[in-house]
Amino acid sequence: MKRYAEMLKERNIRPTVQRIEILKFIVESKRHPSADEIYEHLKGKIHAISRATVYNTVSLLSEKKVIKEIITPSSIRYDFELVEHHHFYCTKCKKVYDIFESLPEVPKIDSVEGHKVMNIQYCLVGICKDCLNGGE
Missing domain, CATH: 1.10.10.10 (Winged helix-like DNA-binding domain superfamily/Winged helix DNA-binding domain)
Structure with a gap:
């Protein structure tokens, strides 16, 4: 504590x-x-x-x-994770997985159509390997 x-x-x-x-x-x-x-x-x-x-x-x-x-x-x-990483969200079981694999870099964008961009997230969405193999 x-x-x-x-x-x-x-x-x-x-x-x-x-x-x-x-x-x-x-x-x-x-x-x-x-x-x-x-x-x-x-x-x-x-x-x-x-x-x-x-x-x-x-x-x-x-x-x-x-x-x-x-x-x-x-x-x-x-x-909470000290190591920089991305996420994968499964639309079937609704779990979120940490992805430590190297992925294409997200472009640095400061503004778009007059809006100030403060954060860009890289979250992949699909069906996880457990669900694909007959899991949940």
Whole structure:
């Protein structure tokens, strides 16, 4: 728990019990959870947690670059990984997989049609090998 509190302090985030537990779950789960999945997992564990607390916390952690948002066709998921990587989203089982394979570089775009671009995500969408082989 101390490790997670230190990670928050390094980004000038007050380390409350709720924030520490949310970060811990994202880091340790490796499942790319959505805010709702985080809430469902923690609501029985932390007495004073609400769905709003989870949504506000993941928003803050993302804004402060502690975690990354992964935008998929079905929801926003969250990831903590120190190594730069991409993601694959399965439309059948709805899982998100880390992709460490080298992929074509995403072009650097600062603006498009007058809009300021702040983030470009590389998320591949398709059917995972487990589903292709008769899984879920």
